[in-house]
Every structure is written in structure tokens, then in C-alpha cells.
Amino acid sequence: xxxxxxxxxxxxxxxxxxxxxxxxxxxxxxxxxxxxxxxxxxxxxxxxxxxxxxxxxxxxxxxxxxxxxxxxxxxxxxxxxxxxxxxxxxxxxxxxxxxxxxxxxxxxxxxxxxxxxxxxxxxxxxxxxxxxxxxxxxxxxxxxxxxxxxxxxxxxxxxxxxxxxxxxxxxxxxxxxxxxxxxxxxxxxxxxxxxxxxxxxxxxxxxxxxxxxxxxxxxxxxxxxxxxxxxxxxxxxxxxxxxxxxxxxxxxxxxxxxxxxxxxxxxxxxxxxxxxxxxxxxxxxxxxxxxxxxxxxxxxxxxxxxxxxxxxxxxxxxxxxxxxxxxxxxxxxxxxxxxxxxxxxxxxxxxxxxxxxxxxxxxxxxxxxxxxxxxxxxxxxxxxxxxxxxxxxxxxxxxxxxxxxxxxxxxxxxxxxxxxxxxxxxxxxxxxxxxxxxxxx
Amino acid sequence: xxxxxxxxxxxxxxxxxxxxxxxxxxxxxxxxxxxxxxxxxxxxxxxxxxxxxxxxxxxxxxxxxxxxxxxxxxxxxxxxxxxxxxxxxxxxxxxxxxxxxxxxxxxxxxxxxxxxxxxxxxxxxxxxxxxxxxxxxxxxxxxxxxxxxxxxxxxxxxxxxxxxxxxxxxxxxxxxxxxxxxxxxxxxxxxxxxxxxxxxxxxxxxxxxxxxxxxxxxxxxxxxxxxxxxxxxxxxxxxxxxxxxxxxxxxxxxxxxxxxxxxxxxxxxxxxxxxxxxxxxxxxxxxxxxxxxxxxxxxxxxxxxxxxxxxxxxxxxxxxxxxxxxxxxxxxxxxxxxxxxxxxxxxxxxxxxxxxxxx
Numbered sequence: 001x002x003x004x005x006x007x008x009x010x011x012x013x014x015x016x017x018x019x020x021x022x023x024x025x026x027x028x029x030x031x032x033x034x035x036x037x038x039x040x041x042x043x044x045x046x047x048x049x050x051x052x053x054x055x056x057x058x059x060x061x062x063x064x065x066x067x068x069x070x071x072x073x074x075x076x077x078x079x080x081x082x083x084x085x086x087x088x089x090x091x092x093x094x095x096x097x098x099x100x101x102x103x104x105x106x107x108x109x110x111x112x113x114x115x116x117x118x119x120x121x122x123x124x125x126x127x128x129x130x131x132x133x134x135x136x137x138x139x140x141x142x143x144x145x146x147x148x149x150x151x152x153x154x155x156x157x158x159x160x161x162x163x164x165x166x167x168x169x170x171x172x173x174x175x176x177x178x179x180x181x182x183x184x185x186x187x188x189x190x191x192x193x194x195x196x197x198x199x200x201x202x203x204x205x206x207x208x209x210x211x212x213x214x215x216x217x218x219x220x221x222x223x224x225x226x227x228x229x230x231x232x233x234x235x236x237x238x239x240x241x242x243x244x245x246x247x248x249x250x251x252x253x254x255x256x257x258x259x260x261x262x263x264x265x266x267x268x269x270x271x272x273x274x275x276x277x278x279x280x281x282x283x284x285x286x287x288x289x290x291x292x293x294x295x296x297x298x299x300x301x302x303x304x305x306x307x308x309x310x311x312x313x314x315x316x317x318x319x320x321x322x323x324x325x326x327x328x329x330x331x332x333x334x335x336x337x338x339x340x341x342x343x344x345x346x347x348x349x350x351x352x353x354x355x356x357x358x359x360x361x362x363x364x365x366x367x368x369x370x371x372x373x374x375x376x377x378x379x380x381x382x383x384x385x386x387x388x389x390x391x392x393x394x395x396x397x398x399x400x401x402x403x404x405x406x407x408x409x410x411x412x413x414x415x416x417x418x419x420x421x422x423x424x425x426x427x428x429x430x431x432x433x434x435x436x437x438x439x440x441x
Numbered sequence: 442x443x444x445x446x447x448x449x450x451x452x453x454x455x456x457x458x459x460x461x462x463x464x465x466x467x468x469x470x471x472x473x474x475x476x477x478x479x480x481x482x483x484x485x486x487x488x489x490x491x492x493x494x495x496x497x498x499x500x501x502x503x504x505x506x507x508x509x510x511x512x513x514x515x516x517x518x519x520x521x522x523x524x525x526x527x528x529x530x531x532x533x534x535x536x537x538x539x540x541x542x543x544x545x546x547x548x549x550x551x552x553x554x555x556x557x558x559x560x561x562x563x564x565x566x567x568x569x570x571x572x573x574x575x576x577x578x579x580x581x582x583x584x585x586x587x588x589x590x591x592x593x594x595x596x597x598x599x600x601x602x603x604x605x606x607x608x609x610x611x612x613x614x615x616x617x618x619x620x621x622x623x624x625x626x627x628x629x630x631x632x633x634x635x636x637x638x639x640x641x642x643x644x645x646x647x648x649x650x651x652x653x654x655x656x657x658x659x660x661x662x663x664x665x666x667x668x669x670x671x672x673x674x675x676x677x678x679x680x681x682x683x684x685x686x687x688x689x690x691x692x693x694x695x696x697x698x699x700x701x702x703x704x705x706x707x708x709x710x711x712x713x714x715x716x717x718x719x720x721x722x723x724x725x726x727x728x729x730x731x732x733x734x735x736x737x738x739x740x741x742x743x744x745x746x747x748x749x750x751x752x753x754x755x756x757x758x759x760x761x762x763x764x765x766x767x768x769x770x771x772x773x774x775x776x777x778x779x780x781x782x783x784x785x786x787x788x789x790x791x792x793x794x795x796x797x798x799x800x
Contacts, residue, residue: 054773058677058755113778145755147680147770176682176690 042326053115159191204340226360229298257309265317284308285380292373364419470624470726482598501595509614525588556649558587618795625795627722635782689800697744718787
């Protein structure tokens, strides 16, 4: 017999109407079906169970939402406890815990909009046993509504290298011939720390590539790095060696800053508010952009990079938080994720840096710097408004820039090369100004 | 804990084991009618170019035969050429094939099928105006429209071979199988409708499935309260049990009340309830099929779930014989979410796909 699950915190939220558009399932079923979305951890499997209300009413014999809110949670949790079991291949029962029940409105392809209840469950095998293989004995709703179907999906599986690509593991349905419901054998294959680690490296890379704001902050900060800071304006180019040194120092400072908070926030599982941090990241880009137009903090770019890096690291930690990892997985993830971020960041800096240096030696640089900084400032303002709740076209366009990164890189190179060539042919290049600065070397 | 066993027990509670029915695959119908179908099919094919022909004529396999659906999934879940792609001449020829194949009595067969196409235009108009909710998904979908219906021949139409005509779209799947110049089966036949009734701009009132609803309704409400108690299924249905992808899935145990225990008047109502579905095929074939089902009436069971009124989600009626299988179910609307809509299916344990395929 099944052990009675502990009911931890039961809460019910009734989301206002306003359909949460749901993923369109690969295979369409004519009626709303249940969904069990699994997140496979090292020690436990979390399951989000979506129960279409109309079918649940038939299974329960009455509408649970006519009860008081607290009773709804209790009743649905007790019902699920009777209809959900996970068992190891050797027959050992897992512990089922129902952590929450909520009501919402949703939509499925071909089924239209409907009410559903969403329950969060955790399935815990006896300690030491794998979470990757189990018999899922689930018959909520279909024990009564025999035309109902339950789609079981994996949403996230760290050790299997899957960090958010939803895929179907099976459909639980009644065999119409016999009236039997066969439990679903779940076998996710072998997972490993290495698979999880490499997936995290990939996630770090794509995070930097897709999160335009992090790269933009760094690039805008690097924009005036090859130039001499004069009072209230940027002067001519400084020697290449010093420019490269500055660029590397700024990049390293940004890395140190964001790594520090990423590690700290992730390891302490700090619950940081996403909204304000995302808005402050937009502010960091704006500050960087203004500095690229006129020196605000000449000589202290590394400090600024490190300081704002702290903010960016907090944002990185949200990605890890969503994955719901064990401590071991978290440590490996931090390593992999950060490695991916740094590798991609270095690659981008390496790709842009020579063009930047080349351009800084030509008359074409000043207009380029002005336009680039202005564009970054506008994007930052758009993002800031967006993250404070004002959706706007500027933010949308800035987000879509992601698709044109390669094109932008090519454009920067072409511009720099043409500018450099034109300047050389005219013989009016700007020589690095050694004389004005006191170079200690 | 054996949940599966519990469900089996629930099944068993309302059922008794079926007596092994002896029924053979007798081809039915009028050979002259089949000849007319083949002629119309050949005339239609003659209007098509090579590429179109390849869309229409496919081999008859388990895979192609079972490629039908009640969903608005366009060509992604069914075979054949889409009506909206046909020229006027081709469309007229295609409609001639359907008129030759299907029953031409008013309210059933061809007439009823065409009303299902019209219902899709109603849904399309509502959705186009942003009035409704829900709708067809992507992937070869194409939306709600009388143009999104498909005609296919599985096997080359002939008066001596075996071949199938498939016609369907949202809420409609017609599968008629011919063998040696006779009708070998008129099932699986899925027909459903949303909205259940509407009035066209010209004032014509439509309620295409009322003929079926009234027939099964008359059958079930003729039962006494004791009979109803026997006919009641403990399980719930929010769709037909044997819809698409459920080929060969007939329940091994019979549920409900045995027709043999009913009065002659009630038996007549059971037979009358089958007629609108069986009337998908031409008059003679329908008459012959109905005669087979009548002979098997005493081994047939009828049952229901939910309420007998057929007005709420989960109201469900079934006829289950040695051959015949009919389900009628009410479910919540998809576009008109404040209304119910109907799904129904007619199958034949022996003659689905003409008995030519096994699943």
C-alpha cells in the first residue's frame, strides 16, 4: 500500500481570467488532457500535474471549486495521493509529497480555453536509488473518465543534459479492449555529472549570445578603452599595447564581478527580486553608454565593470535557480555555466577588439563611437521602461538584435577596415599620443 | 494498490461477457450503385493532373486507412486532396462521387455530411470575427472552413477489386469500403458538430445531428427506471471511446442492458437509433447492414453514462452489438465554449474498413 504523503504547504491561487497560452503539444488530442511535467533532480523528481477541471469534476463527483479554497487544496491533494505512485523497478515505493494546488485558466490546441487545477508534486525514491528509472502508476481522472489521457513529459533533466527542451515520455490511457490502465515505465537512460556539466557550458554560451544586455554592457564599456580621456571629452588613441591591457582588465573585472555574485547567489540559494535587478542592468548599460560619449569615470572603468558585474551575476543566477538543482549539481553547474559565459564573452571580445583598435586609429572612429553609444543608450532606456512594466517597441527591437549578431560583427569590421584604409590613403591617421600622458613604462 | 484491477472490476460490474457472436463478412448493397460510384470516381480522376492524382489515389494499408480524425488538423492527419484546391469542374466531379457513394435521403448521408461542412464555415466566421475561443492548431491545419475537407481513394476504384473511399475534415470521417463490386463496410464513420444548431443568413435552420440525437434519445428514454439502472455505466465519457486511432479497440466485455430483455417496441427503437448512422452508405447497402444488425439485436447491449437528456458534458449513449458499435457523446464546446457539442462514431466489429484490415 502507498504511504500517505505529507502535505506541506497547501495553497490555492485563483488566477484571474486571461489565458496563459500553453505549449502546443506535438500530438493533438481532441479534448483537454492532463499533463504531468517532470523535472528530474538528483534525489527527487518534481512533477507539475495539470488537471482539466471539467474532467476532474466528473472524477470527483462534484466541483472542487465549490468548496472553500482551503478545502479545495486538501481535497485535491488527498485525491492525488490516492492516484499517484512511483515505484522503483525493484518494487520499492517512492514517497509522494504534494506541495501545492492552484487553479488557473489555460488553453490547448483543439480544445480551446478551459479551467484547470495545477498541483506540484515531488516523488522521492528511497535514498541512494536512481531518479531516472521508475514505474509511474498514475490514474487520476482516468480511473473514472476513461476517454481521458495523460501526457507525461520531461521538462528538465540536468543529468540527462536536458535543461528545458520539453519532450514526451509517454501517454497514460485506458486500454479500450480490456479497460485496464497500464502504469507508465519511465526510463530516462543514464545521466551523469559530465552530461549535466557540458549542458551547462552550452547554456552559458547561449545565455551570453541570447542575453544581448550582458554583452552590450561590456562592449559599450570597451568602446572608449583605446582612447585617451581628456577633461570632458575623449581624445586620440593610446598605444595599442595599453589599449589591449585596458580591454583585458575591464573584461577580467566584469568577469570577477559577475562570477562573485553568481556563485554567492546560487550557493546560498538567495531569492533575489528579478525585476529591479533586470532594470538596474539596463541602467548599467546607460551609464556605460554615456561614459562612451563623455568620460564619466576615466581610469576607473575596471571598478565600474566589476561593480556592475555584481548585478549581472545576480541575473545569471536566476537561470540556475530555475533548474532546481542539488548541491553537487549546483557546483558543477556553476563551473560549467560560468565557463560557457566566459568562453563566449572572450570569443566576442577577441572578435571585436582588433576592429575596435583599428578603427580607433582612424577618423571614422569618433562618429562610430557616438552612434554606437547613442544606440546602446536608447536600447537601455527601452529595456529600463520594459522592465519597469512599460512594454515598448524599442525593447522589442533591442531583444531581436540577437538574430543579427553576426551581421553586426561583419558590419563593424567592414566599417573599421574601410575607415582605416581611407585614413591611411589620405595620410591623416591619428598617431597614438604618448606625449601627453605620463607613461610609467 | 491495483488501480487497473479496480477499473476492470468497474467494467465487470456493469457487464456480462459477450456470447461469441457468429457473424460473417457479407458484402451488402446494390452492384449497380457500386458501378455508379466507380464511374463517378473515374470521371473525377479524369479531371485531375498527375500530381493531383497522386494525392487522391493511395494504397490501402493499415496506415492510410486509419489516417482520419475528428480534429481540425487539415492534411496533417488525413489523406486526400483538399476541396479548396479543386477547380469548379473538379469540385463538381468530386461532389458527384460523394453523391453516388453516400445515401441521398434527406438529413442523412450526403445531405448530413454537407451540413457538417457548413458548420465549419460557421465556426470559421465566428473565429474570423474574433468572437469564439479555441481553434485549430498549426501543422497543416488550415482553420475552420468547408474548403478544408479531403477526398481520397485507397486502392484504384473498380467493380472487382477492394478499395476504400475516404472523405473527411473537422468533425467528419467517412470511410466506405468496396469489395468485388459490393459495399463491404460503411465504417468507421465519425460525425460530430459544433455548433449543434444555427440559422443561416437565408433563414434556413440547421441542426444536422438532431436526427441522431433524437433517435438515441428516444431509445434511451423508452427504458423504465429499472432498465435504466441496468443500462447505466459507472464510468464517465468526455469523448467517444473508439474515435480515431482506436481501431480494433472494441471492449472485450459488453456493458449495459441486453436488448434481448427489452419489449418489441423498445427493440424497434434500438434498431431505429442505428439507422441514421448506417444510412451513411447508399440505400440498399444501409438496408442490408441494418438487416444484419437486426438479426443480431438479441446479442446487442445499450448503455448510457451521465444523463439521458444529452444536454451536458459527459452525457453519453452507446449501442454495442456483435457487429454494430455506435457512440453519441456531449462535450463542452471549443469555439462556443458556453455550449456543448456532439461527437459520434459508428463502427462495426466485423466490417470496419470492409473487414479487410486487422488492427
